[in-house]
Amino acid sequence: MIKRAIALLLLLAVGALFASLLAGYVPDSELNQTARYYAERTAGDIGAANIVTAIVVTYRGLDTLGEVTVLFITAAIVGLVLAQGQPALPHTPRQLRPPVGELLTTGSRMLTPLILLLGVYVFVNGHLTPGGGFQGGAIIASGMLLLLLADPLKHFSHQLISVLESLSGLLFVGIGVLGVLFASGFLDNRLLPIGNLGELFSAGVIPVIYSLIGLKVGAEFSSMLANLSEIDKTDKTEET
Amino acid sequence: MISLAQMAMATGFILILIGFYGALTQRNLLRMIVAFSIADAGVNIVIVAIGHMRGRTAPIIDAAVPVADAVARVIDPVPQALVLTAIVIGVGVTALMLAYALKLHERKRTLDIARFTELKW
Numbered sequence: 001m002i003k004r005a006i007a008l009l010l011l012l013a014v015g016a017l018f019a020s021l022l023a024g025y026v027p028d029s030e031l032n033q034t035a036r037y038y039a040e041r042t043a044g045d046i047g048a049a050n051i052v053t054a055i056v057v058t059y060r061g062l063d064t065l066g067e068v069t070v071l072f073i074t075a076a077i078v079g080l081v082l083a084q085g086q087p088a089l090p091h092t093p094r095q096l097r098p099p100v101g102e103l104l105t106t107g108s109r110m111l112t113p114l115i116l117l118l119g120v121y122v123f124v125n126g127h128l129t130p131g132g133g134f135q136g137g138a139i140i141a142s143g144m145l146l147l148l149l150a151d152p153l154k155h156f157s158h159q160l161i162s163v164l165e166s167l168s169g170l171l172f173v174g175i176g177v178l179g180v181l182f183a184s185g186f187l188d189n190r191l192l193p194i195g196n197l198g199e200l201f202s203a204g205v206i207p208v209i210y211s212l213i214g215l216k217v218g219a220e221f222s223s224m225l226a227n228l229s230e231i232d233k234t235d236k237t238e239e240t
Numbered sequence: 241m242i243s244l245a246q247m248a249m250a251t252g253f254i255l256i257l258i259g260f261y262g263a264l265t266q267r268n269l270l271r272m273i274v275a276f277s278i279a280d281a282g283v284n285i286v287i288v289a290i291g292h293m294r295g296r297t298a299p300i301i302d303a304a305v306p307v308a309d310a311v312a313r314v315i316d317p318v319p320q321a322l323v324l325t326a327i328v329i330g331v332g333v334t335a336l337m338l339a340y341a342l343k344l345h346e347r348k349r350t351l352d353i354a355r356f357t358e359l360k361w
Contacts, residue, residue, distance in 0.1 A: 007264035011257055018253040027245055028293060028316070035316040039299065043307040051299035051314065055321040067325050074332035078339040130298065134328045197301065217328070224335045228342065 047194035048127040048203040056132065057206050057213075061187030065172065068216060072169065075220040079227045100150055108150035115143035123214030127203040133210040137217025144222040148229050156226040165219035168212040175205055175212075248289035255282030269341040269351040273334060280330040284323045291319030 031039060038051055038059065048054040056064050122129075123136025147154055179188035189204035196202055259279025266272050292315055299317035301307055345351055 004265055007261065010264070011261055014260065015253075015257055018257070022246065022249055022253060025246065025249065025290075027243065031293075031311060031314075031316060035318055036311055038317055039310045039314055043301055043310065049301045051301070051310075051317040052320045052324065055317055056324060060321065063325070067328060070329060071332050074336055078335055081339045081343055128300075130300065132324070134324060138331070197307070221331070228335075228338065 043197055046189055046203060046206070047197055048189075048206050049198050050127055050129065050132075052130075053127045053132055053206060053210065054203075057127075057209050058187065058189045061176070061209075064213070065176065065187070068169065068172070068213060071217065071220050072165070075165075075223050078224050082227045082230075100152070104150045108146045112143045112147055115146065116140055119143065119214065119218065123211050124207060125200070126210040126214075127206045128198060128200070133213030134217050136210075136214040137219075138221060140214070140218030141221030141225060144218075145225055148225060152229065155230075156222060158223065158226065161219045161223045161226070165216055165223070168216040168219070172209060172212045172216070175209055179205075243294060245289045245292040245294075248292070249286050252282045252285030252289060255279065255285065258282075267353050269344065269353060272353070273337045273341060276337065277330070277334055280326075280333075284326055284330075287319045287323050287326070291316035 030036075038055055042048060042051045042054040046054040046058050048058075119136045119139035121136075122131035122139055123133045126132030126136070144156070175191065176187040179191055180186050183190045187209070189206050189209075192204045192208075194202060194204050200207070256279050259275045259277070259282060262275025262278065263272050266275060296313055296315045297305060299310075299314040299320065301310055305313045341351065344356065348355055
């Protein structure tokens with residue numbers, strides 16, 4: 001009981017802090033200096049219609065590389081943690097799952113290609129529309145999740161996933177290095193012509209990089225899902 | 241008059257508090273993970289709300305936002321780029337927590353945090 005009271009007291013203090021922040025908040029009426037720079041220069045320098053994409057992929061491209069690396073390490077640790085070590089206690093027999101049902105099976109067969117297509121559309125158009133590699137990759141992984149829900153015993157090819165992931169990561173870094181050699185810096189997008197604002201083939205290498213990020217993120221999330229679901233499968237094969 | 245940004249910010253703060261409360265009081269590991277995800281969503285909402293400006297539109301240059309006029313028409317793109325990163329890292333953190341929870345459950349066949357006493361003092 002006293003623990004709960006302490007928790008509530010702590011929350012009250014944090015809540016008071018938040019309330020004073022909220023009460024003292026005055027929204028800006030003008031863009032600040034950084035934002036103004038991005039808003040002014042993006043169209044001319046980068047050629048991407050979506051300013052957020054220009055920031056994520058080119059202005060702060062190095063940070064995005066770091067982010068993708070963090071995601072890669074996470075996927076690797078999830079695989080490592082789940083793969084190693086024997087359970088200390090003997091397995092309690094799991095009851096077999098009920099069948100997933102006609103609706104989900106048929107629905108997943110119809111929807112998965114469409115979901116994958118939407119994911120690809122979202123990351124290819126990342127420089128024009130509110131989308132991009134991370135969002136598209138997450139959509140692709142949600143298609144994989146649907147497949148796993150429809151058939152929990154489905155096995156994804158880990159080899160394919162890891163080849164796809166390392167290849168796109170390697171190409172991402174390779175394009176960055178090419179930017180040093182042939183354009184003005186690491187991950188510079190002016191490796192390819194900037195083109196006309198608002199067209200699919202514009203903004204230099206941004207669509208290429210974001211597609212690679214999309215593939216990589218999709219592969220990483222899929223490998224996390226596959227690893228989390230396969231724990232169950234090994235249980236089942238041990239029982240049978 | 242409460243603006244949209246203030247409403248969104250208040251929602252975000254409330255979500256953070258709900259998440260903290262859940263993380264502090266729940267005993268079940270899965271519920272704690274859900275609580276952390278809620279707090280995470282709250283933080284993201286607050287950051288996006290900070291970037292919002294009255295009467296402006298999304299930072300995408302198109303027919304509605306001509307290039308010459310962009311500075312006066314778009315909201316701050318930097319918080320949105322930050323949140324894009326934060327969401328992705330949040331998913332990674334959640335996946336890690338779930339993997340550890342699964343492993344812990346495999347060891348002790350329970351998700352009750354009170355049963356894990358190895359590091360307790």
